[in-house]
Amino acid sequence: MWFDSPGLVVGGLLAGIVFGFLLQKGQVAKYRVILGQFLFTDYTVLKVMLTAIVVGAIGVWGMLQVGMIQHLHVKPAVLVATATGGLIFGLGMGLLGYCPGTGIAAMGEGSRHARWGFAGMILGAGAFAFVYPFIEQTFMKLGEVTVTTGDQVNSKVTLADVTGLSPWVFIGLLAVISLVAFTLIGRWERTRPLP
């Protein structure tokens, strides 16, 4: 088996074209914008991500609630591996100045150094495959959080599962936090002393 079904191949390609188009129009496929976010001089990345999360959450959880979709695609909560991986990821991203998706979009835009980043990404993926068998049963299972429903023990947990609260509480909270953050950012952008 080499390929997904033709529908998924075409669907994936189309979704990718739209995604790459949006990343480029959003200016987030640029080194200066991503480093600007980490140095807190440019909040474009946060604006794009938080809006995508809130809008995406409303639709996806809404569709789940009315039965238009049957299930989510939550990644397992093995928090030590996730947090350590996240910390390593941030170090690499700070050095490269792109994340995987925006790095590939940056190559589409013409960035030359993004190509070297891409080559590095392939090496990093291979290196992790090399290391994985040694940590598979140990480190990669540390800090697992599970929720038991009936006789099902599941580590693919959401904030709603862990707290027992409705997902809409979190979506509402996220929307409020985002609106407050956007207001503060907007105020700061109008008065900032920096160029």
Next chain:
Amino acid sequence: MHNPMEPANPLRRKRWNPYVVGALIGVLSWITFLTMDKALGTSSSLVHVAGLIESVTGNADKVTGPAANSYFAKEINQKTPMFDWQVFLVIGVFIGAMISSRLSGDRTTECVPGLWTWRFGPSKTTRYGAAFLGGAVMLFGARMAGGCTSGHGISGGLQLALSSWTFFIAMFISGTAMAFGLFGKGGRHHVV
């Protein structure tokens, strides 16, 4: 606030409002969930590329064969073939960004960014080496965490996944630390 200097056709504009872009990425997630039962993600396709290279350089056994590396076996199998949905998504991202930048003329040949030059000089070799190392470290971390800024950050964030919010906070802390470690506070005045 439409700038009269900008083209009337939005496809030809260089910059869209980031909130509009974010909202449209959110809507794109609805569509992929609804029509393809998929969540946007990028980094596991790099495992496929690494596996493909390993395969064609004579180690096919270690990727999909009986002596398969347990990680390649986990990521590339009957359920997720070598050229899966996400690999095509990533090819699409490249094409989409190329189309967008060609339509607006927002093209670049950036080799060494201005901020990097300010701190480390104009050497292409140094910058390319750093980009390569950064990419390698980043993807190693992404696979340890089980996702990147799209799979964990956007898709996992919108699904309210505990793992994804853990990732988001961790990567933001270390990304900030790396940026200030490299460029310091003074770098804030040279982000070009």
